[in-house]
Amino acid sequence: MRKADLITNIAEKTGIPKVDVLVTLEAMFKEVKDSLSQGEHIYIRGFGSFITKKRAAKIGRNIKKNVAVHIPEHYIPAFKPSKEFVAEVKKLKKLPG
CATH class of the missing domain: 1.10.1220 (Arc Repressor Mutant)
Structure with a gap:
């Protein structure tokens, strides 16, 4: 949709x-x-929560150049569904289409 x-x-x-x-x-x-x-953070009862999660700093790799790249710590948006929301989705037997 x-x-x-x-x-x-x-x-x-x-x-x-x-x-x-x-x-x-x-x-x-x-x-x-x-x-x-x-x-x-945003909490919507019966629906879920919009939150931010902290990602720790890490060393990544650029595989084309074969060099290590420092990735600093950063925040990402996330959604955590409520128990009621999860229960509704679990009732689904099969995906349409």
Whole structure:
């Protein structure tokens, strides 16, 4: 499912115009990005948590030049689903298509 499909589905189920759904979703995505980039976590009960994880510094390899490359510690965004979310997905018997 793409973002356009998600917007269409929400608009059909709620009766809200697609433009309003688009604006709302874009605002949510922007708020999630802004919060995570400032180090804040977002907890949504019954859905999950948007968090940042710290990756330790390590030595990587450029295999084309065969040289070691230092990769500094950094943060990455992550999503941790709630128990209810995981339980819903576990009910799935087979992937559609």
